[in-house]
């Protein structure tokens with residue numbers, strides 16, 4: 001199934017292996033976004049406060065009544081299944097390369113251990129010519145043998161981008177900033193990308209992970225998951241791994257490293273991972289909402305003061321992003337670039 005076969009490249013060190021039983025967290029906040037559609041100013045402020053609390057305490061939350069049409073999600077999920085059901089040579093026809101990192105691949109490593117998954121990456125709303133970042137060209141490779149695939153994924157990307165901007169606004173409000181304070185970073189040349197994930201059934205779910213522990217490097221992630229479950233979040237209060245229970249018609253939101261830096265550590269990007277299982281394959285679709293590659297990421301000046309000085313030195317997002325993308329290709333002996341490298345002493 002999925003063309004993966006178990007070997008030592010997938011084996012996690014003992015301390016990182018999933019335990020046979022896992023807490024299903026009741027604690028991860030579920031937030032109803034309908035005040036955005038029909039609420040007054042006070043209701044939206046209350047909602048922003050809820051988003052702020054969740055971002056502070058968990059770095060993760062689930063949103064319902066978010067305005068993304070269920071049909072758009074269903075069509076994207078169907079397109080995703082159709083793609084991964086293709087025979088290997090047709091997936092290979094849209095494989096990514098080091099210089100053109102969008103497309104299919106099945107050999108990503110997280111922290112130098114191979115992930116039990118196959119993925120298809122693409123950029124939504126691709127401008128023409130495609131944005132180039134140094135030597136990298138972010139052009140989409142569309143499979144030509146699945147009718148409606150491109151339309152379904154593009155429709156999904158547009159709908160989820162709208163949601164991502166609403167969440168950005170709630171986060172800005174929750175930090176006491178102008179609602180559109182963060183929008184400028186995403187206006188031109190966003191480096192946002194969408195990933196279709198397929199986690200095939202795994203003969204050794206006690207040894208391997210679908211995605212090894214990591215934090216998302218970008219600003220915000222908006223994740224669709226199917227009803228199988230497997231996403232684990234590291235709980236801040238006690239460091240335990242807890243599973244995010246699938247909620248129908250919801251998205252899982254997590255703040256990434258960039259929001260951690262912008263907020264000067266008021267919000268923290270949480271560590272997470274994906275467990276796999278013997279019987280069931282699992283599908284998910286993260287939308288990685290990322291700013292323009294020219295963005296210098298640093299604590300927002302409104303959130304820095306004499307009493308609360310900046311905790312990070314500025315770094316260039318485009319450089320950070322392309323370094324990460326390259327290192328995911330192969331097993332390295334060194335840790336890849338992390339925001340902690342920019343932390344001031």
Ligand code: OGA
Pocket residue numbers: 195197211216223225230231272273274284285286
């Ligand atoms: C990721 C990720 C979670 C999932 O791709 O960065 O954390 O449930 N995915 O697939």
Ligand code: NI
Pocket residue numbers: 214215216272
């Ligand atoms: Ni992630």
